[in-house]
Amino acid sequence: MAPIALADINSSPSSLNTEPQSDFQLPLGEYIFKRIESLGIKSIFGVPGDFNLQFLEHLYQTNVKWYGCCNELNASYATDGYSRTTGKLGVLVTTFGVGEMSAMNGVSGAFAESVPMLHIVGTTALTVKSSGANIHHLVPNISTGLQKSDHYAYEKMVGPISCRVESLKGLQNATDLIDGLIKTILEKKRPGYLYLPCDLVDQFVDASNLISVPGESFFVRNSTIPPTVQDNISELILQKLYNAKKPVVLADVLVDRYGLTPQLREFVKLANIPNSSTAMGKSILDESQASYIGDYIGDESAPQVAEYFRSADLVLHFGDYYNEINSGHNSLYKGINPDNLIILNPEYISIGSRVKIFYESFLDIVPQLLVSLDRSQLPDFSNHGVAPVEIKEVPSPKPISQTLLLNKLQKFLKPDDVLISDTCSIMFGTNELRLPRNVKVIGQHFYLSIGMALPCSFGVSVALREMNSKRRLILLEGDGSAQMTIQELANFNRHGLNPLIFLLNNNGYTVERVIKGPERDYNDIMPNWKWTKIFDVFGYSNAKCCKVGTPDELDQAMQKLGDSDLDVARLIEVELAPLDVPDRFHAMCNC
Amino acid sequence: MAPIALADINSSPSSLNTEPQSDFQLPLGEYIFKRIESLGIKSIFGVPGDFNLQFLEHLYQTNVKWYGCCNELNASYATDGYSRTTGKLGVLVTTFGVGEMSAMNGVSGAFAESVPMLHIVGTTALTVKSSGANIHHLVPNISTGLQKSDHYAYEKMVGPISCRVESLKGLQNATDLIDGLIKTILEKKRPGYLYLPCDLVDQFVDASNLISVPGESFFVRNSTIPPTVQDNISELILQKLYNAKKPVVLADVLVDRYGLTPQLREFVKLANIPNSSTAMGKSILDESQASYIGDYIGDESAPQVAEYFRSADLVLHFGDYYNEINSGHNSLYKGINPDNLIILNPEYISIGSRVKIFYESFLDIVPQLLVSLDRSQLPDFSNHGVAPVEIKEVPSPKPISQTLLLNKLQKFLKPDDVLISDTCSIMFGTNELRLPRNVKVIGQHFYLSIGMALPCSFGVSVALREMNSKRRLILLEGDGSAQMTIQELANFNRHGLNPLIFLLNNNGYTVERVIKGPERDYNDIMPNWKWTKIFDVFGYSNAKCCKVGTPDELDQAMQKLGDSDLDVARLIEVELAPLDVPDRFHAMCNC
The missing domain is CATH 3.40.50.1220 (TPP-binding domain)
Incomplete structure (x- = not known):
């Protein structure tokens, strides 16, 4: 949303660098996207907003592809997934205030889990900042009518969740500051912020860094000791x-x-x-x-x-x-x-x-x-004598227990699969799985933000396709988790991506019920979502869904939707009991 | 999600105030809910998390009702709506890190729009804080292995979006600090934070404030000048x-x-x-x-x-x-x-x-x-001579234009209606409506966060019911806006609330397209959502939906769903052209 920014971003006073001064000059916005491209990053994530629209216009001078998400929190999770999968850098673009603030928890999670991420926030114009005007999307000073607003209010907040914050105050050294920021992010493996005033992106800067400091060099590390x-x-x-x-x-x-x-x-x-x-x-x-x-x-x-x-x-x-x-x-x-x-x-x-x-x-x-x-x-260590870990059966009042599902998954997994688990009780059980060769497991085991995995999977899917990978993407998703970020499911279809989702329906926040208040309404969610119809609503025409309540039904569904129909999105809703959790979750709670 | 907190919140060393010392003592958690109840607040919003579960247990000693939302951002918007409707105070409860960070944008919006809100964040135990341990949900120090974590990291971030932050470090003066915080929030009409360590909520405090400082007194203001x-x-x-x-x-x-x-x-x-x-x-x-x-x-x-x-x-x-x-x-x-x-x-x-x-x-x-x-x-001013404002027709390539819809709404509105508009182009057109008596308009006209209105409406609906009001709730919602926070639609049904929703389907972020990039893919969203089926998926059994593409269909739908079937949720999907906006939106963009 935009009003005043419109005037700002369209204004080009003659004193500004609106024309290139030499062959090595590019508009700042284009420099940034070319730098991102030079790092081998082909996909970025975000949500448009009036303070980043002019910046996004420069995207089209590169082959970097924009993946718009349904909201900024989801976009931050998707960026996290992309970063974890490519091992490069996730790039997130949001707008001043409303956008960046919505993304905060995803950035915080990336910091906690040591995931590199460049968060570019399009901000008010430099000229407006100095006026201290009450521009939309900005929290004013608490004495609103008496004191000016601080256009740097938001960037003062993000210290604890970032390794470096660059807030451009002009064009001088801008390319060096941006390159330096990216280097720090890659070195520290944490999110970093670029605050980008919307009136700078069309102005020309010396772009010779793109030649003198090639993208590959960002990944080269020089040791500091002999x-x-x-x-x-x-x-x-x-x-x-x-x-x-x-x-x-x-x-x-x-x-x-x-x-x-x-x-x-x-x-x-x-x-x-x-x-x-x-x-x-x-x-x-x-x-x-x-x-x-x-x-x-x-x-x-x-x-x-x-x-x-x-x-x-x-x-x-x-x-x-x-x-x-x-x-x-x-x-x-x-x-x-x-x-x-x-x-x-x-x-x-x-x-x-x-x-x-x-x-x-x-x-x-x-x-x-x-x-x-x-x-x-070295001696021969091959005979270590440790008996194989088994998934310890935990009885459930329902025909399918989480541990039964884990046992089925154990057989179902194939080499090269990508297994993503949301912050739900089964996540803790996945540590009992013995993974086939080159399976990749993704989840927020430390930060534990519920709802992270579904949008994260979107970023992972984008990354896998970008890498020309045919790996299966398997998502384990609780119903409470799914409700948090469900809209992002629509974006898989929009881009022809085909996850296999196990929707674990246990009527609420099981992960919390086991800790406190098993019967309390604070742990309830809206029940009776028709999970198997959700693809239809989100505009899919060819997805496959089924609901299973018995081990036999689960077998059939896994066979049918896991091994065939790989070119469509698939969802298996698994009926589980509200208090059924894997043994490992009990073990953790008792520690 | 919970691990270590479980041990913390269940521990009750004998040195703690686990038994009342007099008749005037209550557990701190109960004191807080009783204080909230004393203010006439009957409903609170939030999402459970392991650091607030023990606190929530004390809710059941009062008649305050818990409204769990699908995620924390939505909960913050709902709290905002409740606060705007009751004119009292919205109360939001989240958990450390993952919860409070997800709610940040809703709190920021409440600050920007001067909406009082008490945000209670359940945190790690005091004993754990002092250890500096890397507890889940917490961003560690950037030198993770070398330096302790700061359990106060998050609360250091919220200064710009709150009028006061109280972080309890013990029981001493706790009730006075809490009461003082609420007074400041009500005086400043801004959000304030209470950081509540999970090991304090069961401990007993002197609760005599509940008698000596009755809830009504919080709303009484003493003038400071003669x-x-x-x-x-x-x-x-x-x-x-x-x-x-x-x-x-x-x-x-x-x-x-x-x-x-x-x-x-x-x-x-x-x-x-x-x-x-x-x-x-x-x-x-x-x-x-x-x-x-x-x-x-x-x-x-x-x-x-x-x-x-x-x-x-x-x-x-x-x-x-x-x-x-x-x-x-x-x-x-x-x-x-x-x-x-x-x-x-x-x-x-x-x-x-x-x-x-x-x-x-x-x-x-x-x-x-x-x-x-x-x-x-006073002279007689009745003959002011200002001609009535008319909704200026803006032609559209589709049979229904936004201005036609506004004209229909003008006739449709009745006294006492509550009209909520999301941050979408039609919001700006609502200023051309001439409202019947006692209609209430709600929207974020300054902060302009897209997606705010749908969860906000949930909070408004809860407040209206709490006030025994039968006012119609009419929500104007863009498709891009709706995708941001759509899951909260499920909660209306869960609690028997019955909004009338106009879903303005114009295939993307029209509000951005008009500003920049009308054809750019960054302004696209996943199209072809089956909006009229969305109630089914979210577990409704009796909602009414229809899709309209012509003025006649719109008339019929407004007649049928607006005047009857008031006891069920209703949605009218209106087909609009991607670049069709009200005259007022053009006027604003040209300023």
């Missing part, structure tokens, strides 16, 4: 490994975020060390290998896995992200001798209880470990 | 009026927010002065009276109204809120001699160009004007 130091650290770690009798590798989420998954998989394979993942690290390692012993989440793990860790003489924790959920409520290192623990993080490396090196990154060490590994010094 | 000063100001204004030949009263939004509507209506009626409303002040005055000359929005008004204002010898602007939209892009006082202008605001009173009294409130002066008015000194 190679000899890296050698020494790596050697120290390898010596510990060579001397170990019962080592174990624990893969954690930052391995994924910092793009070290291939190296870690290779290291584990070469050394043939027993290995495991945390809750958030799920799917980093190849669980189809015999050396994978099951997920480890401290006290919330299967007993045989916890037992293995606690009797290990070396635990190599790669990419650790220590938090409440991921540490099994602070039980991750319980029973592990600190001398036997090595932690490799982007900001520090800790070797046993006596060596802690701050500001050294595992980004330097992991490749070095691979290079330096001398397999001849 | 009655003689008020008399003098009021006399100065009245003398101007007695001497005026062509005066006009301009009613603005803060009259509504500060509860002065009955007094201003009475004043206008007694004095029989020609009168008008701003865009945001729409429906404060009784437009069925002959003295109402049409809405005034500076250059964006009907010419005869602007002409009247600019030739008036006295303009009495009550409850002014000077901002871009409401001032007709800074043209509100254009052509008006500053000596002839009186502005009455909560924070200042300005009489002509020479008298400006800061920190004096119109709350003291308006009642005084009523008391002191001597009608014998």
Whole structure:
């Protein structure tokens, strides 16, 4: 919505840079989209608004594609999904105030889960800002009639949820500031903000950065310490490994975020060390290998896995992200001798209880470990003796329980699937699954925002298509979660994307009912949504849906909609009992 | 979602106040709900989350009813609608991080539009806060492994969108702080935050405030200046009026927010002065009276109204809120001699160009004007000679244009209707309607957040029922707007509320298309939603829907669904052209 901005964005006083001064100049808006394109980003997300429309006009000078979402919160989740899938950078575009504020929770979640994201907010014109006028979309000063409004009010709010905020005050250094912002985002793996006044985007800037600083260079990292130091650290770690009798590798989420998954998989394979993942690290390692012993989440793990860790003489924790959920409520290192623990993080490396090196990154060490590994010094660890983790059956008053569904999923999953789970009780059960080769698991295991996964899946789908991938996208979605962000389902069809959705209908917020108020109305939602008709309403003509209440019906539906009809969107509504949850969820609540 | 909080909220160390110390003690959670109840608030809104569940348990000691919304943004809009309708206070309950951050834009909008709201955020336990642990829902420190997390990160963000933030650090003075917060919110007519640690709500506090400071007293305001000063100001204004030949009263939004509507209506009626409303002040005055000359929005008004204002010898602007939209892009006082202008605001009173009294409130002066008015000194103003404002026809390529719809609405509206418009192009056209007696208009004319009105209507409906009102609720909703927040439609049915919705289907963001990019895909939405089937999907069994493409069909639908079937939800989908907007919207864009 737009009024005054219309005048602003269409005004071009002659003193402004409205004509190129040399061959290396471009309008600022075009520079930004060309920079995004140079990074290999082909898709961006957002919602139009009058303060970003003029910026969006420059999109069409590139091949970057716009994916408009139904609202800004959904767009932020989609951007998050795109970023997690491509491993590059998600780009979100919103408008001043109403847009950016609606997206806040998605950006906050990306920060909490270490997902890089560039959030571009189109703002009021610089000329208007200095007037302090009460422009629409802006919260005024509380003494509205007596004091000017602060057009920087919103950008002062986003510090805790971003690694860097750039608010352009003019054209000087604008391209360097933008490039610097992107570098920081990629380095810190967190969201960053670009506040972009709508009167700057048509003005010309020196675009020579696009040539002198190519997109690929943004992904290149220069180590800050000498190679000899890296050698020494790596050697120290390898010596510990060579001397170990019962080592174990624990893969954690930052391995994924910092793009070290291939190296870690290779290291584990070469050394043939027993290995495991945390809750958030799920799917980093190849669980189809015999050396994978099951997920480890401290006290919330299967007993045989916890037992293995606690009797290990070396635990190599790669990419650790220590938090409440991921540490099994602070039980991750319980029973592990600190001398036997090595932690490799982007900001520090800790070797046993006596060596802690701050500001050294595992980004330097992991490749070095691979290079330096001398397999001849390693014993054969293949016989680790850990019994396979089984999905523990939890009885339910309904014919289908969540654990039955998990068992079916275990058989249903194929190599290369992408499995996305919303913040609902079954998410915690997915850590009991043994994943086929190269399955990718996505979910907000730490930030735990309900409703995140459906729009996130949209971003994931866009990314997969952009990567020419044919991987199946399987979404596990609770009914309470689905109601939060359901409109985004329409966008899959708009762009010909075909998820397979398991809609877990248990009549409300089961995840909350188990914690408190199982019968309270505050945990109810509007029941009786006709989930199997929802595709029709959202304009699909060829989607497939069914509702299942028994194991047989579930089998048939999974066979029919999972293996065929892959070119249409599919939804299986599964009837579940309100208090039925996986064993792992009970385990977590009891911790 | 909950893990660690579970342990926190269930723990009751013996050192805590878990038993009442006297007859005047209550658990803190119960105190808060009893305080809310004492204010006459019967309904509150929100979404459950593990950090507010224990607090919500205390709800059941009162008759306050919980209205769970589909997500927090929608809940914040509903709270806003409830607050605007009751004139009391909207209460919103969310959970730490994920919940409060999702609600941010609705709270920001309430701030911008001067709507009082108490936002209660259930947070991590005090004991956990001091540990700096990485608890779920919390953004960690950017140096996650090296530095503690700040559990106060979120509450540091909300300064610009709230009049006061209370973050309880213990029980001492807790009830006074809470009461003080509510007083500030009611005084400032803005949102305020209560951050409520989940380990405090079961502990007992002295509840004697509930007796010594009754709820009614929160709405009583004591003037800060002597009655003689008020008399003098009021006399100065009245003398101007007695001497005026062509005066006009301009009613603005803060009259509504500060509860002065009955007094201003009475004043206008007694004095029989020609009168008008701003865009945001729409429906404060009784437009069925002959003295109402049409809405005034500076250059964006009907010419005869602007002409009247600019030739008036006295303009009495009550409850002014000077901002871009409401001032007709800074043209509100254009052509008006500053000596002839009186502005009455909560924070200042300005009489002509020479008298400006800061920190004096119109709350003291308006009642005084009523008391002191001597009608014998007033000439007869009844023959103001302003021709009635007509809805200017704008041709459309489709059989139904927005202006045709507005003309139909003009005939359709009845006394006491509540007309809610989303932030879409027709909103601007509603200022051309001449409202029957006691119609209430609701919309975000300044903050202009798309998607606000549908959940807002839910809050309005709840408030109307609570007030035993049978007023019709009519919602004007664009298709782009509707997609933003559509899930909340389910909640009307859940609670037996029966809106009449005009769904204006123009295939995208018309409001943006007219400003920029009429053919651009960034202004497209997923088309072909089957709007008339949406009630079925959301679990309604008895709703009525139809789709109309011609004026005759529209007539029939309005007759059938508008006048009968009032006890069910109704939706009329109106086919419109993508670039068809009311004349007023064009007028605004050209300013």
